[in-house]
Amino acid sequence: MKHSKDGIFPAVCPLDCPDTCGLLLHKQDGRIVKVEGNPAHPVTKGAICNKVRNMAGRVHHPERLMHPLRRTGPKGSGAFEQISWDEAIAEIAGRYKQLSAEHGPESILPYYFYGNMGVLSVGGMDRRFFNRLGASRLDAKICNAAGTTGWAYTMGMDGGASPEDTVNADLIIVWGGNIVSTNMHQVVFAEQARKRGAKIVVIDVHRNRTAQWGDWFLPLYPGTDAALALGLMHILFRDGLTDEAFLQKYTLGHEELRQQALGYPPELVSEITGVPAADIEQLAKLYGEARVPYIHIGNGLQHHDNGGMNVRSIACLPALVGAWLKPGGGAIRSNGGYSSVNSQALARPGLRSNPARSINMNRIGEVLAQQEQPVKSLFVYGTNPLVVAPSADKVKAGFAREDLFTVVHDLFMTDTAMYADIVLPAASTFENTDLYSSYWHHYIQLQEPVLERPGECKSNVELFSLLGQAMGFEPEIFGQSEEEMITEALNYPDNPYLNGVTLERLKAERFVKLDMTPKAHFLETLPTPSGRIELYSAAMEEAGLPPLPVYTPLKEGYDGVRRPEQGTAYPLMFISPPNHNFLNSTFGNVEKHQRMEKAPVLQIHPVDAAAREIADGDEITVYNGRGAVEITAMVTDKMLPGTVISQGLWWGSKGKQQRVNVLTPDRLSDMDGGATFFSATVEVKKREKALAVPGSV
Secondary structure, X not given: OOOOOOEEEEXXXXXXXXXXXXXXXXXXXXXXXXXXXXXXXXXXXOOOOHHHHOOHHHHOOOOOOOOOEEEXXXXXXXXXXXXXXXXXXXXXXXXXXXXXHHHOHHHEEEEEOOOOOOOOOOOOHHHHHHHHHOOOXXXXXXXXXXXXXXXXXXXXXXXXXXXXXXXXXXXXXXXXOOHHHHOHHHHHHHHHHHHOOOEEEEEEOOOOHHHHHOOEEEEOOOOOHHHHHHHHHHHHHHOOOOOHHHHHHHEEOHHHHHHHHOOOOHHHHHHHHOOOHHHHHHHHHHHHHOOOEEEEEOOHHHOOXXXXXXXXXXXXXXXXXXXXXXXXXXXXXXXXXXXXXXXXXXXXXXXXXXXXXXXXHHHHHHHHOOOOOOOOEEEEEOOOHHHHOOOHHHHHHHHOOOOOEEEEEEOOOOOOHHHOOEEEEXXXXXXXXXXXXXXXXXXXXXXXXXXXXXXXXEOHHHHHHHHHHHOOOOHHHHOOOHHHHHHHHHOOOOOHHHOOOOHHHHHHHOEEEOOOHHHHHHHHOOOOOOOOEEOOOHHHHHOOOOXXXXXXXXXXXXXXXXXXXXXXXXXXXXXXXXXXXXXXXXXXXXXXXXXXXXXXXXXXXXXXXXXXXXXXXXXEEXXXXXXXXXXXXXXXXXXXXXXXXXXXXXXXXXXXOOOHHHOOOOOEOOOOOOEOOOOEEEEEEEHHHOOOOOOOO
């Protein structure tokens, strides 16, 4: 396909998005001139979002990196010289041999995430290389760690309802997810359900696009989701709206949960969450009396100090009403477990000769400041940590260390690449061979190259293969082709859902459905310790966590009961959810997407704005002890008073500090070291009245 200058060719959307759309790329003279959805894809059916529709502007961007570069000036200055790939590989291999000899291989840390969701992109040759090298391990927990663990304590599996079945739901609760912007095909299924009479309820801290689209929006204070879930449980038990037969057969701990829920009457829950008691009563009645209730659990509510428990608590609700027995009922948090591939074959952990420490990526700023066992080298790919990571000023200070040897492999000179010693040009997804699964629908897809690689761009597989060879590592392992690695990844008898999915079928059919037969009996084979849905979890108790759902106030933040005292330095809760036209920092440098988003703003409630003499359109400074952001005020009542919202991750720009993650904490969540982006407090001042920002904390 890549050798054909003209035509229409199948492709896969590579973005970190649940939909994983099938695409058709239109080429003229070797360039993409149009991106459209593939109507033959059984789930996405030709509909795609505006981000991907304009993907050609990113792939053919005039600022694409084309050649390896070496830094020649101070870090962050943007001073680089062009070098050859041979020079770049030799320099990296030489430095790694030297660092391993002088400081041990654990002084080297890979830092990656899923800017490209290809299985090989960040789960194949790169993992082999760092395992064989003996580098420190990265705990890649910036996105969904807390929620995954909270869900697993309850359900065991990383899976839920099948998306297509949700058209059968007569009540759809979208809880903490802006799916109009982040999961558009679930919206399509919900619309089909609505045409059949379903009611759509949206629970969130912000009246975003999804809340505006739903039938009923319930705003609540950030981080109070577990309290609301327990309030619903209280009413379900109280009013006899539970499915006692289901609880007896399929759950563990329903009597203990019944007693726990007694402590969350609607009046108290209303005080905590800001949701009127009458609305809590009405929602519980709707849920308990629904024929097929479905809950869509979003990503945002887990990015709190109590994020794991938020998800764990909501995950208990479908069991109370027996929703799992009804096609389209139950819940989805992630369906990624169904498509698990043979990661052992891809990553080859057996190549590692040392146990090596693990470093949580949320703490990268703190880690780079450590004097004992210092990280002496970073290898960054698939992410842009100076924009994406929390406590961004701390991260920037770490990357500015002159003794830190940093390599960045990317398509662009990102904020992070500006601080690299070696910058390597990355190939885009449409220039590579890779395997794609979805963490929402049940189809595996193959991407084969549609475009010739521009300049000297290389894929992650090729890059780490070259580095492995330069280090003298095993050629039979570091010389494998993409197709050989995909074949090994799909050879995984431990996952029966992969039955029948082969490279040969993918080449012929482009997308292949998982074998969902085992799902019919999932309630009899749950991988929890008891084999049941664990409303009471002894495993949580052993881990030092509350074994039953409970509401724990945020370490940094407020609820309806715990309000900021007079004179509190940072009295506003700060939330930074995704915007509509970027995906994390992806597309942040594409002019068309920038125009569609216009500029970063802070949404502030009229009550909070009036108290600070701020008018709509004023230039303001948002600050706390971690840093400050210069931004424009948007006065709106889209959230409860006391909460401010800034959507999207903007790259650094000259003259203004607009990277909102300078404000977010690098504390870890209650479960599995997840991120706590949304448990942040700030103060806001008009620009001419802005106070001097306190020192970093």
